[in-house]
Amino acid sequence: xxxxxxxxxxxxxxxxxxxxxxxxxxxxxxxxxxxxxxxxxxxxxxxxxxxxxxxxxxxxxxxxxxxxxxxxxxxxxxxxxxxxxxxxxxxxxxxxxxxxxxxxxxxxxxxxxxxxxxxxxxxxxxxxxxxxxxxxxxxxxxxxxxxxxxxxxxxxxxxxxxxxxxxxxxxxxxxxxxxxxxxxx
Numbered sequence: 407x408x409x410x411x412x413x414x415x416x417x418x419x420x421x422x423x424x425x426x427x428x429x430x431x432x433x434x435x436x437x438x439x440x441x442x443x444x445x446x447x448x449x450x451x452x453x454x455x456x457x458x459x460x461x462x463x464x465x466x467x468x469x470x471x472x473x474x475x476x477x478x479x480x481x482x483x484x485x486x487x488x489x490x491x492x493x494x495x496x497x498x499x500x501x502x503x504x505x506x507x508x509x510x511x512x513x514x515x516x517x518x519x520x521x522x523x524x525x526x527x528x529x530x531x532x533x534x535x536x537x538x539x540x541x542x543x544x545x546x547x548x549x550x551x552x553x554x555x556x557x558x559x560x561x562x563x564x565x566x567x568x569x570x571x572x573x574x575x576x577x578x579x580x581x582x583x584x585x586x587x588x589x590x591x
Contacts, residue, residue, distance in 0.1 A: 420446060453490075
């Protein structure tokens with residue numbers, strides 16, 4: 407699922423993948439070299455609300471795609487920063503942003519906004535919750551060929567279903583979304 411957000415002030419528009427397996431906002435920086443050539447890049451010098459917090463190396467694996475990476479053999483070099491981020495008319499100030507300026511592999515698409523199950527201080531969703539948005543996420547999923555999938559922050563779009571909602575509390579000790587089930591048919 408991809409959504410449009412704005413980073414910095416004055417805002418720069420980006421499309422990001424909403425990712426359930428990460429907790430941060432990651433976007434390529436204008437300092438990123440050839441590995442980011444296919445990406446729209448964020449220029450922190452044009453944002454009056456940007457605050458640099460220093461460099462960090464991120465090592466990770468991925469389990470998605472046709473040829474998933476096994477183990478922790480991809481890496482990003484990022485600047486940890488804070489900036490203002492806007493999504494769907496909501497604005498979050500002081501959000502942690504990871505600005506990519508180096509990577510171990512070519513990044514065909516690397517603009518990710520994390521929506522993990524934990525409210526991580528400094529994340530976009532945590533900032534919205536601290537402003538009064540309910541800590542709820544609604545997903546309306548459709549086959550890719552049909553499109554029009556929706557993500558609703560702070561609740562659910564009641565025009566997309568009938569009957570009562572069932573709420574499931576996520577365990578606080580895990581970094582993964584967990585949906586208990588007795589089986590699938």
